[in-house]
Amino acid sequence: MTGDLVSDLRAALGDRAVLTDPADMAAYVTDWTGSFTGTALAVVRPASTSEVATAVRLCAAAGVGVVPQGGNTGLVGGGVPDSGGDQIVLSLGRMRRVREVDPVADTLTVEAGTPLATVQSAAADAGRLFPLSLGFEGSCTIGGTIATNAGGTAVLRYGMVRELVLGLEVVLPDGRVWDGLRPLRKDNTGYDLKQLFIGSEGTLGVVTAAVLRLLPATPRRATAFVALESVEAATALLPLLREHGGGQLTTWELLGRQALDLVLAHLPGVRDPFGTRHEWYGLVEIAGTSDDVDERLEDALSAAASQGLLLDAVLAGSPAQRESLWALREGVSEAQKSEGATLKHDVTLPISSLARFVAEVGPVLQEALPGVRLVTYGHVGDGNLHYNLSAPVGDDAALQARAGALTRIIYDAVAALGGSISAEHGIGALKRDAVAAYKSGVEVDLMRAVKQAIDPGGVMNSRKVLP
Numbered sequence: 098m099t100g101d102l103v104s105d106l107r108a109a110l111g112d113r114a115v116l117t118d119p120a121d122m123a124a125y126v127t128d129w130t131g132s133f134t135g136t137a138l139a140v141v142r143p144a145s146t147s148e149v150a151t152a153v154r155l156c157a158a159a160g161v162g163v164v165p166q167g168g169n170t171g172l173v174g175g176g177v178p179d180s181g182g183d184q185i186v187l188s189l190g191r192m193r194r195v196r197e198v199d200p201v202a203d204t205l206t207v208e209a210g211t212p213l214a215t216v217q218s219a220a221a222d223a224g225r226l227f228p229l230s231l232g233f234e235g236s237c238t239i240g241g242t243i244a245t246n247a248g249g250t251a252v253l254r255y256g257m258v259r260e261l262v263l264g265l266e267v268v269l270p271d272g273r274v275w276d277g278l279r280p281l282r283k284d285n286t287g288y289d290l291k292q293l294f295i296g297s298e299g300t301l302g303v304v305t306a307a308v309l310r311l312l313p314a315t316p317r318r319a320t321a322f323v324a325l326e327s328v329e330a331a332t333a334l335l336p337l338l339r340e341h342g343g344g345q346l347t348t349w350e351l352l353g354r355q356a357l358d359l360v361l362a363h364l365p366g367v368r369d370p371f372g373t374r375h376e377w378y379g380l381v382e383i384a385g386t387s388d389d390v391d392e393r394l395e396d397a398l399s400a401a402a403s404q405g406l407l408l409d410a411v412l413a414g415s416p417a418q419r420e421s422l423w424a425l426r427e428g429v430s431e432a433q434k435s436e437g438a439t440l441k442h443d444v445t446l447p448i449s450s451l452a453r454f455v456a457e458v459g460p461v462l463q464e465a466l467p468g469v470r471l472v473t474y475g476h477v478g479d480g481n482l483h484y485n486l487s488a489p490v491g492d493d494a495a496l497q498a499r500a501g502a503l504t505r506i507i508y509d510a511v512a513a514l515g516g517s518i519s520a521e522h523g524i525g526a527l528k529r530d531a532v533a534a535y536k537s538g539v540e541v542d543l544m545r546a547v548k549q550a551i552d553p554g555g556v557m558n559s560r561k562v563l564p
């Protein structure tokens with residue numbers, strides 16, 4: 098049966114669109130973190146929406162599951178197959194056309210496999226801004242960011258992907274195409290179907306194209322890297338930054354010393370901007386169209402210093418300096434990966450509880466695994482921490498042996514403080530089983546009902562997200 102499927106896919110899409118050689122498939126069956134590796138019947142690379150529809154229809158008829166994949170930069174193992182070897186990977190990598198830029202509607206229509214950086218450039222070429230911004234924007238696809246409802250470093254101002262999408266084109270699990278590719282700002286005709294697919298991590302359908310909102314360009318950027326005494330200082334600074342930012346505050350990021358140490362140890366060409374060590378650092382950016390962004394930032398930092406919330410600050414005086422400050426923040430994932438075994442926890446809490454969370458959980462983790470390194474950083478302005486752990490120096494095995502217990506300590510503390518175990522990376526395979534423990538029974542029932550209604554045959558990425 099499945100041998101027939103591969104022949105049918107080849108006949109319909111062409112030989113070059115269907116990979117079965119393990120060497121050709123290798124890059125598609127292991128994720129960026131290296132923690133998730135599986136096997137697949139085939140990797141299918143359609144070039145158009147109708148080819149996606151054909152591939153999904155053939156898989157559904159053969160009873161074979163489909164794992165959609167964009168740039169394979171996801172951090173929860175959602176875009177790679179498991180070890181069952183009975184699914185196909187459907188890569189959107191060949192669908193990378195910008196279909197339309199509409200200056201009147203202020204929208205951009207793109208195919209799902211378009212890299213995020215290409216979307217940003219297309220917006221810039223039109224004198225506008227597509228504000229989604231994250232570390233691997235050259236590699237991740239717009240379809241992947243939609244499927245995960247990605248966040249990044251400008252959520253504080255512009256919101257998550259969910260707020261940037263006006264319309265979607267989706268291939269459904271039975272191979273039909275839902276054409277919701279509309280640029281409408283207002284459409285109150287019942288359930289907002291596109292929002293079901295955004296953040297569904299490929300479990301309800303394959304996103305093939307999207308209409309995206311464009312925003313005013315922000316050519317003037319004022320950026321500072323600051324030293325802070327505590328997480329409390331970082332959260333106390335937020336209202337000040339907001340007040341002085343005057344609606345132009347775009348980024349407020351946090352970095353613990355351990356995170357900075359890893360960046361300084363592993364990334365070439367970076368340096369500590371301060372002469373002395375500090376416990377915590379922040380990266381702030383105010384962006385707009387006029388030069389007052391510099392003044393706004395300076396005023397905000399002076400006010401913060403006079404209230405004792407700031408220990409030191411470096412302002413970027415040139416684009417090159419801005420890049421080097423951003424590199425310290427954006428390099429953490431890569432640096433932590435180079436350091437060895439990592440346990441990722443992309444958590445979110447009410448902002449007012451972040452400091453308490455960090456103060457209370459750290460000592461409990463140290464007791465559970467002496468020497469464990471707390472690599473804490475993230476989007477503090479959104480209440481989102483990447484509360485990642487690295488193994489005690491030279492002892493990756495200890496971290497792996499205690500992984501379950503350490504994660505439970507963190508998730509229990511998050512739940513007790515009213516937070517969520519995934520802020521922006523999703524559930525995928527990594528957190529699938531935790532969902533049952535940390536979402537309510539009603540929520541899990543509703544999610545299952547949606548899955549059953551749209552994908553009763555369990556074709557789409559069915560071993561992910563739902564417990």
Ligand code: FAD
Pocket residue numbers: 129164165166167168169170171172174175176177189209210230231232233236237238239240241242243244245246247248249250298299300302303304305430431521522525558561
């Ligand atoms: P993939 O990894 O290929 O897939 C991700 C999920 O979406 C999978 O479940 C997959 O099945 C599904 N999927 C992919 N394409 C489609 C499609 N067309 N239709 C339906 N389902 C699909 N995330 C943030 O939110 N904020 C960050 O700041 C951030 N920074 C990152 C930094 C680094 C260094 C890395 C490696 C990742 C980062 N991420 C961040 C993770 C983030 O989720 C991804 O980078 C991005 O959103 C995924 O895009 P992708 O094309 O690589 O998707």
Ligand code: 2HG
Pocket residue numbers: 172232249427429430441442475476483485
């Ligand atoms: C970031 O904010 C990303 O840098 C990646 O979301 C976080 O690697 C991680 O855990």
Ligand code: ZN
Pocket residue numbers: 249475476483521
């Ligand atoms: Zn992040």
